[in-house]
Amino acid sequence: MEYIPGSNFLQSIVSDDLSSGRIKEVVTRFPPEPNGHLHIGHAKAISVNFGLAEANEGRCNLRFDDTNPEKESQEYIEAIQADVRWLGYSWNGEVRYASSYFQQFYDWAIVLVTQGNAYVCDLGADEAREYRGTLTESGRNSPSRERSVSENLDLLARMKAGEFDDGAKVLRAKIDMSSPNINMRDPILYRIRSTPHHQTGTDWVIYPTYDFAHGQEDAIEGITHSICTLEFEDHRPLYNWLIEHLPVPSEPKQYEFGRLNPSFTVTSKRKLKQLVDEGVVMGWDDPRMPTVSGMRRRGYTPAAIRKFCDMIGTTRSDGVVDIAMLEFAIREDLNENAMRGMCVLRPLKVVLTDYPSDNIENLHAPAHPSRDDLGERLLPFTRELYIDADDFREEANKKFKRLVLGKRVRLRNAYVIEADEVLKDARGNVCEVHAHIIADTLGENPADGIKPKGVIQWVSASHGKNAQVRLYERLFSHESPDKGDNAFMDHINPESLEVVMEAWIEPSLAEASPEQRYQFEREGYFVADRYDHCSDKPVFNRTIGLRDTWNNR
Protein backbone atom coordinates (compact mmCIF):
# COMPACT_ATOMS: atom_id res chain seq x y z
CA MET A 1 0.00 0.00 0.00
CA GLU A 2 1.33 3.36 -0.97
CA TYR A 3 1.55 6.34 1.31
CA ILE A 4 -0.76 9.14 0.26
CA PRO A 5 -0.06 12.46 1.97
CA GLY A 6 -3.09 14.23 3.29
CA SER A 7 -5.24 11.15 3.04
CA ASN A 8 -7.34 11.39 6.18
CA PHE A 9 -10.91 11.78 7.38
CA LEU A 10 -10.92 15.51 6.65
CA GLN A 11 -9.82 14.94 3.09
CA SER A 12 -12.61 12.39 2.70
CA ILE A 13 -15.16 14.94 3.88
CA VAL A 14 -13.78 17.58 1.54
CA SER A 15 -13.75 15.17 -1.39
CA ASP A 16 -17.38 14.27 -0.72
CA ASP A 17 -18.41 17.92 -0.40
CA LEU A 18 -16.65 18.76 -3.63
CA SER A 19 -18.13 15.90 -5.60
CA SER A 20 -21.62 16.35 -4.18
CA GLY A 21 -21.53 20.01 -5.10
CA ARG A 22 -22.07 21.26 -1.55
CA ILE A 23 -19.05 23.47 -2.12
CA LYS A 24 -17.24 24.73 -5.19
CA GLU A 25 -13.96 25.40 -3.46
CA VAL A 26 -12.42 24.55 -0.11
CA VAL A 27 -11.83 27.48 2.19
CA THR A 28 -10.12 26.89 5.53
CA ARG A 29 -8.50 29.15 8.05
CA PHE A 30 -5.79 29.13 10.69
CA PRO A 31 -7.22 31.20 13.55
CA PRO A 32 -4.64 31.80 16.32
CA GLU A 33 -5.35 34.08 19.23
CA PRO A 34 -2.42 36.53 19.41
CA ASN A 35 -1.66 35.76 23.04
CA GLY A 36 1.48 33.64 22.70
CA HIS A 37 4.00 32.18 20.33
CA LEU A 38 3.28 29.37 17.93
CA HIS A 39 4.51 25.92 18.87
CA ILE A 40 4.72 22.47 17.30
CA GLY A 41 1.03 21.88 18.00
CA HIS A 42 0.15 24.99 16.01
CA ALA A 43 2.46 23.79 13.27
CA LYS A 44 0.23 20.74 12.97
CA ALA A 45 -2.91 22.89 12.86
CA ILE A 46 -1.26 25.04 10.19
CA SER A 47 -0.29 21.96 8.25
CA VAL A 48 -3.83 20.58 8.48
CA ASN A 49 -5.55 23.79 7.40
CA PHE A 50 -3.14 25.05 4.78
CA GLY A 51 -2.45 21.50 3.64
CA LEU A 52 -6.12 20.73 3.05
CA ALA A 53 -6.56 23.91 1.05
CA GLU A 54 -3.38 23.29 -0.94
CA ALA A 55 -4.27 19.69 -1.75
CA ASN A 56 -7.67 20.72 -3.09
CA GLU A 57 -6.68 23.94 -4.83
CA GLY A 58 -8.58 25.93 -2.28
CA ARG A 59 -7.70 28.82 -0.02
CA CYS A 60 -6.66 29.24 3.58
CA ASN A 61 -7.01 32.46 5.54
CA LEU A 62 -4.86 33.64 8.40
CA ARG A 63 -7.19 35.15 10.96
CA PHE A 64 -6.36 36.49 14.37
CA ASP A 65 -9.09 35.52 16.79
CA ASP A 66 -8.59 38.66 18.83
CA THR A 67 -11.71 38.83 20.96
CA ASN A 68 -9.98 39.17 24.33
CA PRO A 69 -7.80 42.31 24.49
CA GLU A 70 -6.69 41.57 28.03
CA LYS A 71 -4.37 38.79 26.88
CA GLU A 72 -3.34 39.85 23.42
CA SER A 73 -0.73 42.08 21.84
CA GLN A 74 0.64 43.33 18.54
CA GLU A 75 3.98 41.68 19.26
CA TYR A 76 2.40 38.26 18.98
CA ILE A 77 0.59 39.20 15.79
CA GLU A 78 3.87 39.96 14.10
CA ALA A 79 5.70 36.93 15.48
CA ILE A 80 2.91 34.59 14.39
CA GLN A 81 2.92 35.90 10.84
CA ALA A 82 6.69 35.45 10.65
CA ASP A 83 6.39 31.87 11.88
CA VAL A 84 3.68 30.94 9.39
CA ARG A 85 5.70 32.43 6.53
CA TRP A 86 8.83 30.65 7.67
CA LEU A 87 6.97 27.36 7.64
CA GLY A 88 6.42 28.07 3.98
CA TYR A 89 2.74 28.90 3.82
CA SER A 90 1.03 31.83 2.11
CA TRP A 91 -2.37 32.85 3.34
CA ASN A 92 -5.19 33.95 1.13
CA GLY A 93 -5.31 37.74 0.71
CA GLU A 94 -4.77 40.05 3.65
CA VAL A 95 -4.46 38.98 7.26
CA ARG A 96 -7.92 38.92 8.88
CA TYR A 97 -8.94 40.02 12.33
CA ALA A 98 -12.00 39.01 14.29
CA SER A 99 -11.93 42.56 15.62
CA SER A 100 -12.66 43.99 12.19
CA TYR A 101 -16.06 42.26 12.38
CA PHE A 102 -17.02 43.70 15.77
CA GLN A 103 -19.76 45.97 14.36
CA GLN A 104 -21.27 43.08 12.45
CA PHE A 105 -21.28 40.93 15.59
CA TYR A 106 -23.03 43.70 17.48
CA ASP A 107 -25.66 44.03 14.76
CA TRP A 108 -26.23 40.30 14.94
CA ALA A 109 -26.53 40.47 18.71
CA ILE A 110 -29.41 42.91 18.18
CA VAL A 111 -30.97 40.41 15.78
CA LEU A 112 -30.83 37.70 18.43
CA VAL A 113 -32.32 39.99 21.08
CA THR A 114 -35.08 41.05 18.71
CA GLN A 115 -35.89 37.41 18.02
CA GLY A 116 -36.17 36.84 21.73
CA ASN A 117 -33.15 34.54 21.57
CA ALA A 118 -30.80 36.60 23.72
CA TYR A 119 -31.07 38.66 26.86
CA VAL A 120 -29.04 40.90 29.10
CA CYS A 121 -28.26 39.14 32.36
CA ASP A 122 -27.46 40.87 35.66
CA LEU A 123 -25.90 37.87 37.35
CA GLY A 124 -22.32 38.31 38.54
CA ALA A 125 -19.68 35.77 37.66
CA ASP A 126 -20.08 33.80 40.91
CA GLU A 127 -23.86 33.83 40.71
CA ALA A 128 -23.80 32.79 37.09
CA ARG A 129 -21.67 29.82 38.04
CA GLU A 130 -24.18 28.76 40.69
CA TYR A 131 -27.08 29.11 38.31
CA ARG A 132 -25.28 27.12 35.65
CA GLY A 133 -25.56 23.88 37.62
CA THR A 134 -22.96 21.14 37.44
CA LEU A 135 -22.05 18.28 35.13
CA THR A 136 -24.74 16.15 36.71
CA GLU A 137 -27.25 18.77 37.85
CA SER A 138 -29.35 20.92 35.61
CA GLY A 139 -28.97 24.69 35.74
CA ARG A 140 -31.60 27.26 36.76
CA ASN A 141 -32.96 30.15 34.77
CA SER A 142 -31.49 33.55 35.43
CA PRO A 143 -33.87 36.08 37.03
CA SER A 144 -33.10 38.27 34.01
CA ARG A 145 -34.18 35.66 31.53
CA GLU A 146 -37.72 36.96 30.87
CA ARG A 147 -36.88 40.58 30.22
CA SER A 148 -38.76 42.18 27.36
CA VAL A 149 -37.16 42.63 23.98
CA SER A 150 -37.29 46.39 24.30
CA GLU A 151 -35.66 46.36 27.71
CA ASN A 152 -32.94 44.01 26.45
CA LEU A 153 -32.35 46.27 23.45
CA ASP A 154 -32.03 49.27 25.72
CA LEU A 155 -29.71 47.49 28.14
CA LEU A 156 -27.51 46.15 25.34
CA ALA A 157 -27.16 49.64 23.88
CA ARG A 158 -26.19 50.95 27.30
CA MET A 159 -23.65 48.15 27.75
CA LYS A 160 -22.09 49.22 24.48
CA ALA A 161 -22.21 52.87 25.52
CA GLY A 162 -20.14 52.12 28.59
CA GLU A 163 -22.81 52.80 31.19
CA PHE A 164 -21.97 49.72 33.26
CA ASP A 165 -18.92 48.50 35.08
CA ASP A 166 -16.84 45.58 33.87
CA GLY A 167 -18.65 42.35 34.66
CA ALA A 168 -21.87 44.05 35.75
CA LYS A 169 -23.89 42.61 32.90
CA VAL A 170 -23.51 40.15 30.07
CA LEU A 171 -25.49 39.28 26.98
CA ARG A 172 -26.56 35.65 26.91
CA ALA A 173 -28.21 33.43 24.36
CA LYS A 174 -31.52 32.04 25.53
CA ILE A 175 -31.23 28.35 24.86
CA ASP A 176 -31.73 25.74 27.58
CA MET A 177 -30.51 25.83 31.18
CA SER A 178 -31.25 22.14 31.56
CA SER A 179 -29.20 21.01 28.59
CA PRO A 180 -26.78 18.19 29.39
CA ASN A 181 -24.31 20.15 27.29
CA ILE A 182 -23.15 22.97 29.51
CA ASN A 183 -22.29 25.11 26.52
CA MET A 184 -25.98 25.31 25.70
CA ARG A 185 -27.00 26.61 29.15
CA ASP A 186 -27.58 30.19 28.02
CA PRO A 187 -23.98 30.81 26.96
CA ILE A 188 -22.47 34.24 27.31
CA LEU A 189 -22.21 36.20 24.08
CA TYR A 190 -20.84 39.55 25.22
CA ARG A 191 -18.97 40.71 28.27
CA ILE A 192 -18.06 44.22 29.40
CA ARG A 193 -14.31 44.95 29.42
CA SER A 194 -13.20 48.55 29.45
CA THR A 195 -9.80 47.49 28.16
CA PRO A 196 -8.33 49.13 25.06
CA HIS A 197 -7.93 46.71 22.16
CA HIS A 198 -4.72 46.44 20.19
CA GLN A 199 -6.64 46.84 16.93
CA THR A 200 -9.78 48.80 17.76
CA GLY A 201 -8.41 51.00 20.52
CA THR A 202 -11.18 52.32 22.76
CA ASP A 203 -13.98 51.88 20.24
CA TRP A 204 -15.50 49.05 22.22
CA VAL A 205 -16.07 48.27 25.87
CA ILE A 206 -17.99 45.09 25.14
CA TYR A 207 -16.27 42.15 23.51
CA PRO A 208 -17.81 39.02 22.02
CA THR A 209 -16.87 35.66 23.47
CA TYR A 210 -15.21 32.94 21.41
CA ASP A 211 -18.55 31.24 20.87
CA PHE A 212 -20.29 34.33 19.60
CA ALA A 213 -17.40 35.22 17.33
CA HIS A 214 -15.85 32.15 15.81
CA GLY A 215 -18.61 30.69 13.70
CA GLN A 216 -19.69 34.12 12.53
CA GLU A 217 -16.12 34.95 11.50
CA ASP A 218 -16.09 31.75 9.52
CA ALA A 219 -19.41 32.60 7.88
CA ILE A 220 -18.27 36.10 6.95
CA GLU A 221 -15.13 34.76 5.32
CA GLY A 222 -16.92 31.96 3.53
CA ILE A 223 -14.99 29.28 5.38
CA THR A 224 -16.33 25.90 4.22
CA HIS A 225 -14.55 23.69 6.74
CA SER A 226 -13.80 25.16 10.14
CA ILE A 227 -11.23 22.81 11.59
CA CYS A 228 -10.36 22.87 15.26
CA THR A 229 -9.23 20.51 17.99
CA LEU A 230 -11.26 17.95 19.89
CA GLU A 231 -11.92 20.05 22.97
CA PHE A 232 -14.24 22.25 20.90
CA GLU A 233 -16.46 19.36 20.00
CA ASP A 234 -18.96 20.24 22.73
CA HIS A 235 -19.19 23.72 21.27
CA ARG A 236 -20.36 22.51 17.89
CA PRO A 237 -24.07 22.50 18.80
CA LEU A 238 -23.74 26.13 19.85
CA TYR A 239 -21.73 26.94 16.72
CA ASN A 240 -24.54 25.50 14.63
CA TRP A 241 -27.29 27.13 16.72
CA LEU A 242 -25.84 30.57 16.07
CA ILE A 243 -25.35 29.91 12.36
CA GLU A 244 -28.98 28.77 12.13
CA HIS A 245 -30.41 31.73 14.01
CA LEU A 246 -28.39 34.51 12.38
CA PRO A 247 -28.66 35.88 8.84
CA VAL A 248 -25.08 34.91 8.05
CA PRO A 249 -23.80 34.90 4.46
CA SER A 250 -22.64 31.27 4.44
CA GLU A 251 -22.90 28.06 6.41
CA PRO A 252 -19.53 26.83 7.58
CA LYS A 253 -19.22 23.42 9.21
CA GLN A 254 -16.97 22.63 12.14
CA TYR A 255 -14.78 19.52 12.26
CA GLU A 256 -12.42 18.47 14.99
CA PHE A 257 -9.15 16.54 15.04
CA GLY A 258 -6.96 15.27 17.87
CA ARG A 259 -4.30 17.70 18.95
CA LEU A 260 -0.63 16.81 18.85
CA ASN A 261 1.04 15.66 22.07
CA PRO A 262 4.72 15.00 21.44
CA SER A 263 6.55 12.94 24.05
CA PHE A 264 9.22 14.65 26.18
CA THR A 265 7.72 18.09 25.70
CA VAL A 266 5.06 20.47 27.00
CA THR A 267 2.93 22.58 24.69
CA SER A 268 0.57 24.49 26.91
CA LYS A 269 1.09 28.24 26.56
CA ARG A 270 1.04 28.64 30.32
CA LYS A 271 3.78 26.10 30.86
CA LEU A 272 5.95 27.40 28.04
CA LYS A 273 5.62 30.88 29.50
CA GLN A 274 6.67 29.60 32.89
CA LEU A 275 9.82 28.11 31.40
CA VAL A 276 10.66 31.51 29.93
CA ASP A 277 9.66 33.54 32.99
CA GLU A 278 11.60 31.38 35.41
CA GLY A 279 14.70 31.43 33.26
CA VAL A 280 14.77 27.70 32.62
CA VAL A 281 15.37 28.63 29.00
CA MET A 282 16.69 31.85 27.49
CA GLY A 283 13.49 32.91 25.77
CA TRP A 284 10.63 31.86 23.51
CA ASP A 285 13.09 31.07 20.76
CA ASP A 286 15.51 29.10 22.91
CA PRO A 287 16.56 26.10 20.80
CA ARG A 288 15.14 23.76 23.44
CA MET A 289 11.66 25.21 23.14
CA PRO A 290 9.03 23.44 21.03
CA THR A 291 8.04 26.83 19.63
CA VAL A 292 8.33 27.39 15.91
CA SER A 293 10.97 30.06 16.51
CA GLY A 294 12.80 27.74 18.92
CA MET A 295 12.86 24.89 16.44
CA ARG A 296 14.05 27.31 13.80
CA ARG A 297 16.94 28.39 15.98
CA ARG A 298 17.67 24.78 16.81
CA GLY A 299 18.20 24.11 13.11
CA TYR A 300 14.94 22.39 12.20
CA THR A 301 13.84 23.00 8.62
CA PRO A 302 10.30 23.87 7.54
CA ALA A 303 10.42 20.80 5.30
CA ALA A 304 11.18 18.52 8.24
CA ILE A 305 8.40 19.99 10.34
CA ARG A 306 5.95 19.57 7.49
CA LYS A 307 7.15 16.03 6.86
CA PHE A 308 6.65 15.22 10.51
CA CYS A 309 3.09 16.55 10.39
CA ASP A 310 2.41 14.34 7.37
CA MET A 311 3.94 11.32 9.07
CA ILE A 312 1.78 11.51 12.17
CA GLY A 313 -1.45 11.90 10.25
CA THR A 314 -4.65 13.64 11.22
CA THR A 315 -7.25 11.67 13.14
CA ARG A 316 -9.77 12.02 15.92
CA SER A 317 -7.80 9.93 18.39
CA ASP A 318 -5.81 11.60 21.11
CA GLY A 319 -2.42 10.05 21.65
CA VAL A 320 1.20 10.82 22.38
CA VAL A 321 3.52 10.96 19.40
CA ASP A 322 7.05 9.71 19.96
CA ILE A 323 9.38 12.69 19.62
CA ALA A 324 11.73 10.27 17.83
CA MET A 325 9.50 10.74 14.78
CA LEU A 326 10.31 14.46 14.70
CA GLU A 327 13.98 13.63 15.16
CA PHE A 328 13.77 11.17 12.30
CA ALA A 329 12.22 13.82 10.04
CA ILE A 330 14.98 16.33 10.62
CA ARG A 331 17.75 13.75 10.30
CA GLU A 332 16.30 12.56 7.03
CA ASP A 333 16.18 16.08 5.60
CA LEU A 334 19.62 17.09 6.80
CA ASN A 335 21.28 13.81 5.82
CA GLU A 336 20.13 14.48 2.29
CA ASN A 337 20.78 18.21 2.15
CA ALA A 338 23.34 19.37 4.71
CA MET A 339 26.97 19.87 3.74
CA ARG A 340 29.53 17.92 5.76
CA GLY A 341 32.24 19.42 7.87
CA MET A 342 34.59 18.40 10.64
CA CYS A 343 34.51 19.71 14.16
CA VAL A 344 36.48 18.57 17.17
CA LEU A 345 34.52 19.16 20.35
CA ARG A 346 37.21 18.12 22.89
CA PRO A 347 40.54 18.82 21.24
CA LEU A 348 43.49 16.52 21.82
CA LYS A 349 46.68 17.45 20.01
CA VAL A 350 48.25 14.96 17.64
CA VAL A 351 51.75 15.64 16.34
CA LEU A 352 52.74 13.82 13.17
CA THR A 353 56.42 13.45 13.91
CA ASP A 354 57.37 12.45 10.40
CA TYR A 355 55.53 15.36 8.78
CA PRO A 356 57.51 18.55 8.05
CA SER A 357 56.47 21.43 10.27
CA ASP A 358 56.40 23.93 7.43
CA ASN A 359 54.31 21.73 5.15
CA ILE A 360 50.66 22.39 4.32
CA GLU A 361 48.60 20.25 2.01
CA ASN A 362 45.20 21.42 0.85
CA LEU A 363 43.25 18.22 0.65
CA HIS A 364 40.03 18.08 -1.34
CA ALA A 365 36.97 16.71 0.37
CA PRO A 366 33.44 16.41 -0.97
CA ALA A 367 30.88 18.66 0.70
CA HIS A 368 28.52 15.68 0.74
CA PRO A 369 29.22 11.96 0.29
CA SER A 370 26.61 11.44 -2.41
CA ARG A 371 25.60 14.90 -3.60
CA ASP A 372 28.23 15.94 -6.15
CA ASP A 373 26.22 19.06 -6.89
CA LEU A 374 27.16 20.41 -3.47
CA GLY A 375 30.82 20.67 -4.53
CA GLU A 376 33.84 20.27 -2.33
CA ARG A 377 35.85 22.03 0.31
CA LEU A 378 39.58 22.34 1.03
CA LEU A 379 41.06 20.83 4.16
CA PRO A 380 44.47 22.15 5.22
CA PHE A 381 46.55 19.24 6.50
CA THR A 382 49.48 20.06 8.80
CA ARG A 383 51.96 18.48 11.22
CA GLU A 384 49.87 19.37 14.24
CA LEU A 385 46.23 18.40 14.37
CA TYR A 386 43.42 18.09 16.84
CA ILE A 387 41.31 15.01 17.22
CA ASP A 388 38.57 14.41 19.75
CA ALA A 389 39.82 13.23 23.11
CA ASP A 390 37.15 10.53 23.04
CA ASP A 391 38.69 9.12 19.88
CA PHE A 392 41.94 8.12 21.54
CA ARG A 393 42.78 5.50 24.13
CA GLU A 394 46.08 4.17 25.32
CA GLU A 395 44.58 0.73 25.24
CA ALA A 396 41.23 -0.65 24.26
CA ASN A 397 39.42 -3.80 23.32
CA LYS A 398 38.66 -4.78 19.74
CA LYS A 399 35.25 -3.06 19.83
CA PHE A 400 36.93 0.35 19.96
CA LYS A 401 37.33 1.42 16.36
CA ARG A 402 39.33 4.60 16.93
CA LEU A 403 42.93 5.53 17.63
CA VAL A 404 44.81 3.37 20.12
CA LEU A 405 48.47 3.56 21.07
CA GLY A 406 50.42 1.38 18.65
CA LYS A 407 47.41 1.04 16.33
CA ARG A 408 46.09 2.72 13.23
CA VAL A 409 43.16 4.90 12.37
CA ARG A 410 41.99 6.67 9.24
CA LEU A 411 41.82 10.46 9.44
CA ARG A 412 38.65 11.29 7.58
CA ASN A 413 39.37 12.53 4.06
CA ALA A 414 43.12 12.22 4.76
CA TYR A 415 45.82 9.72 5.72
CA VAL A 416 45.97 6.67 7.89
CA ILE A 417 48.11 7.32 10.94
CA GLU A 418 49.55 5.16 13.70
CA ALA A 419 49.99 6.33 17.30
CA ASP A 420 53.50 5.94 18.72
CA GLU A 421 53.58 7.57 22.14
CA VAL A 422 51.67 9.85 24.48
CA LEU A 423 52.65 12.87 26.54
CA LYS A 424 50.92 13.33 29.88
CA ASP A 425 50.40 16.30 32.13
CA ALA A 426 51.24 16.44 35.83
CA ARG A 427 48.00 14.69 36.71
CA GLY A 428 48.68 11.85 34.34
CA ASN A 429 46.16 12.87 31.69
CA VAL A 430 47.07 12.38 28.07
CA CYS A 431 47.67 15.82 26.61
CA GLU A 432 49.39 15.01 23.35
CA VAL A 433 49.78 12.07 21.04
CA HIS A 434 52.71 11.49 18.76
CA ALA A 435 52.00 9.56 15.62
CA HIS A 436 53.27 8.97 12.14
CA ILE A 437 51.65 8.76 8.73
CA ILE A 438 51.34 5.48 6.90
CA ALA A 439 52.76 6.29 3.46
CA ASP A 440 50.53 6.49 0.38
CA THR A 441 47.24 6.19 2.24
CA LEU A 442 45.52 9.22 0.76
CA GLY A 443 42.55 7.63 -0.90
CA GLU A 444 44.25 4.24 -0.65
CA ASN A 445 44.45 1.46 1.87
CA PRO A 446 47.84 0.74 3.46
CA ALA A 447 50.12 -1.22 1.15
CA ASP A 448 50.91 -3.71 3.91
CA GLY A 449 47.29 -4.80 4.00
CA ILE A 450 46.70 -3.73 7.61
CA LYS A 451 43.53 -1.68 7.30
CA PRO A 452 42.58 0.71 10.06
CA LYS A 453 39.46 -0.31 11.95
CA GLY A 454 37.99 3.13 12.13
CA VAL A 455 37.75 6.65 10.83
CA ILE A 456 37.89 9.79 12.95
CA GLN A 457 37.49 13.49 12.32
CA TRP A 458 40.35 15.95 12.75
CA VAL A 459 41.16 19.65 12.29
CA SER A 460 44.47 21.34 11.61
CA ALA A 461 45.79 22.92 14.80
CA SER A 462 47.29 25.85 12.93
CA HIS A 463 44.58 26.43 10.33
CA GLY A 464 41.40 25.45 12.13
CA LYS A 465 39.27 27.98 13.99
CA ASN A 466 37.90 28.16 17.45
CA ALA A 467 34.13 27.95 17.80
CA GLN A 468 31.47 27.91 20.45
CA VAL A 469 29.24 24.88 20.12
CA ARG A 470 26.02 24.49 22.04
CA LEU A 471 25.04 20.89 22.63
CA TYR A 472 21.32 20.58 23.20
CA GLU A 473 19.44 17.63 24.60
CA ARG A 474 15.75 17.13 25.29
CA LEU A 475 14.45 19.73 27.76
CA PHE A 476 12.61 17.10 29.78
CA SER A 477 13.79 13.76 31.03
CA HIS A 478 10.26 12.41 31.37
CA GLU A 479 8.23 11.05 28.51
CA SER A 480 5.08 12.85 29.64
CA PRO A 481 6.18 15.94 31.58
CA ASP A 482 2.77 17.45 30.93
CA LYS A 483 1.02 14.98 33.20
CA GLY A 484 0.07 16.59 36.46
CA ASP A 485 -0.22 20.27 37.15
CA ASN A 486 3.17 21.62 38.05
CA ALA A 487 5.00 18.33 37.90
CA PHE A 488 6.65 19.27 34.63
CA MET A 489 9.09 21.56 36.44
CA ASP A 490 10.39 18.52 38.32
CA HIS A 491 11.23 16.73 35.09
CA ILE A 492 13.51 19.30 33.57
CA ASN A 493 16.67 17.72 32.21
CA PRO A 494 19.57 19.46 33.98
CA GLU A 495 21.83 18.57 31.06
CA SER A 496 19.68 19.99 28.30
CA LEU A 497 22.45 22.43 27.36
CA GLU A 498 26.19 22.03 27.37
CA VAL A 499 28.20 24.91 25.96
CA VAL A 500 31.55 23.94 24.49
CA MET A 501 33.65 27.10 24.36
CA GLU A 502 36.81 25.67 22.79
CA ALA A 503 35.64 23.51 19.94
CA TRP A 504 37.85 23.42 16.86
CA ILE A 505 36.34 23.64 13.37
CA GLU A 506 37.75 23.26 9.88
CA PRO A 507 38.29 26.70 8.30
CA SER A 508 35.45 26.46 5.77
CA LEU A 509 32.90 26.26 8.57
CA ALA A 510 33.77 29.70 9.89
CA GLU A 511 32.46 31.09 6.62
CA ALA A 512 28.98 29.74 7.28
CA SER A 513 26.16 32.24 7.13
CA PRO A 514 23.71 32.39 10.03
CA GLU A 515 21.15 29.57 9.88
CA GLN A 516 23.32 27.51 7.52
CA ARG A 517 23.09 23.84 8.42
CA TYR A 518 25.81 21.20 8.45
CA GLN A 519 26.51 17.70 9.45
CA PHE A 520 29.63 17.63 11.60
CA GLU A 521 30.77 14.19 10.63
CA ARG A 522 30.44 11.51 13.28
CA GLU A 523 28.81 14.05 15.62
CA GLY A 524 25.47 15.24 14.34
CA TYR A 525 23.66 18.07 12.63
CA PHE A 526 24.47 21.66 13.55
CA VAL A 527 23.29 25.09 12.54
CA ALA A 528 25.14 28.41 12.63
CA ASP A 529 23.23 30.40 15.24
CA ARG A 530 20.73 32.78 13.73
CA TYR A 531 21.80 35.66 15.98
CA ASP A 532 25.17 34.96 17.59
CA HIS A 533 27.19 33.45 14.77
CA CYS A 534 29.72 35.39 12.71
CA SER A 535 32.93 34.40 10.96
CA ASP A 536 35.07 35.99 13.66
CA LYS A 537 33.21 34.24 16.44
CA PRO A 538 31.55 31.12 15.03
CA VAL A 539 28.66 29.75 17.09
CA PHE A 540 26.89 26.51 16.24
CA ASN A 541 23.84 24.86 17.78
CA ARG A 542 23.42 21.12 17.71
CA THR A 543 20.10 20.32 16.09
CA ILE A 544 20.26 16.58 16.70
CA GLY A 545 22.98 13.99 17.07
CA LEU A 546 23.61 11.29 14.50
CA ARG A 547 21.75 8.06 15.11
CA ASP A 548 24.02 6.07 17.39
CA THR A 549 23.64 2.31 17.51
CA TRP A 550 26.91 1.86 19.34
CA ASN A 551 26.52 4.16 22.31
CA ASN A 552 22.96 3.03 22.76
CA ARG A 553 23.82 -0.50 23.65
Place this chain on the structure above:
RNA sequence: UGGGGUGUCGCCAAGCGGCAAGGCACCAGGUUUUGAUCCUGGCAUUCGGAGGUUCGAAUCCUCCCACCCCAGCCA
Protein backbone atom coordinates in the same frame (compact mmCIF):
# COMPACT_ATOMS: atom_id res chain seq x y z
C1' U B 1 -23.71 9.54 38.83
C1' G B 2 -24.90 14.16 32.99
C1' G B 3 -23.08 15.11 28.00
C1' G B 4 -19.40 14.57 24.12
C1' G B 5 -15.31 11.58 22.21
C1' U B 6 -11.46 7.69 21.48
C1' G B 7 -9.84 2.48 21.78
C1' U B 8 -5.78 -1.85 15.49
C1' C B 9 2.16 -3.95 17.15
C1' G B 10 6.27 -0.07 22.34
C1' C B 11 4.48 4.91 19.40
C1' C B 12 1.76 7.02 15.05
C1' A B 13 -1.55 5.00 11.48
C1' A B 14 -4.25 2.34 7.04
C1' G B 15 -8.48 -0.67 7.04
C1' C B 16 -15.46 0.85 5.79
C1' G B 17 -18.11 -7.81 5.75
C1' G B 18 -13.74 -11.63 2.27
C1' C B 19 -9.24 -13.43 5.57
C1' A B 20 -4.28 -7.26 9.49
C1' A B 21 -0.82 -1.55 4.64
C1' G B 22 2.91 1.72 5.90
C1' G B 23 6.10 4.85 9.01
C1' C B 24 8.86 5.55 13.76
C1' A B 25 11.34 2.61 17.41
C1' C B 26 13.66 -1.98 18.10
C1' C B 27 16.48 -6.65 16.61
C1' A B 28 19.71 -9.53 13.08
C1' G B 29 22.85 -9.50 8.73
C1' G B 30 25.47 -6.89 4.33
C1' U B 31 28.04 -2.44 2.14
C1' U B 32 30.84 1.76 3.82
C1' U B 33 37.23 6.64 4.43
C1' U B 34 30.96 9.21 9.09
C1' G B 35 30.04 3.16 14.75
C1' A B 36 26.00 7.86 9.95
C1' U B 37 23.64 6.95 5.34
C1' C B 38 22.22 2.89 2.21
C1' C B 39 20.59 -2.36 1.44
C1' U B 40 18.33 -7.12 3.16
C1' G B 41 15.54 -9.71 6.68
C1' G B 42 12.66 -9.93 11.44
C1' C B 43 8.94 -7.63 14.24
C1' A B 44 -0.09 -8.00 15.58
C1' U B 45 -2.74 -16.26 13.98
C1' U B 46 -4.88 -10.83 15.82
C1' C B 47 -7.77 -5.62 16.14
C1' G B 48 -10.04 -2.83 24.58
C1' G B 49 -13.30 -7.26 26.62
C1' A B 50 -17.53 -10.69 26.40
C1' G B 51 -21.55 -12.37 23.76
C1' G B 52 -24.40 -12.39 19.07
C1' U B 53 -25.55 -12.04 13.46
C1' U B 54 -23.02 -14.31 9.06
C1' C B 55 -20.35 -19.37 4.89
C1' G B 56 -17.07 -15.47 6.58
C1' A B 57 -16.37 -9.89 11.42
C1' A B 58 -11.09 -5.22 13.14
C1' U B 59 -15.27 -3.98 10.09
C1' C B 60 -22.65 -5.13 11.65
C1' C B 61 -25.63 -5.71 16.63
C1' U B 62 -25.77 -5.98 22.24
C1' C B 63 -23.65 -5.36 26.82
C1' C B 64 -19.29 -4.20 29.49
C1' C B 65 -14.29 -1.93 30.42
C1' A B 66 -10.40 1.85 29.98
C1' C B 67 -8.81 6.59 28.77
C1' C B 68 -9.62 11.91 27.09
C1' C B 69 -12.71 16.60 27.04
C1' C B 70 -16.71 19.90 29.31
C1' A B 71 -19.13 23.30 35.18
C1' G B 72 -13.91 30.95 32.30
C1' C B 73 -17.70 36.97 31.69
C1' C B 74 -10.25 32.17 28.09
C1' A B 75 -9.66 30.36 23.23
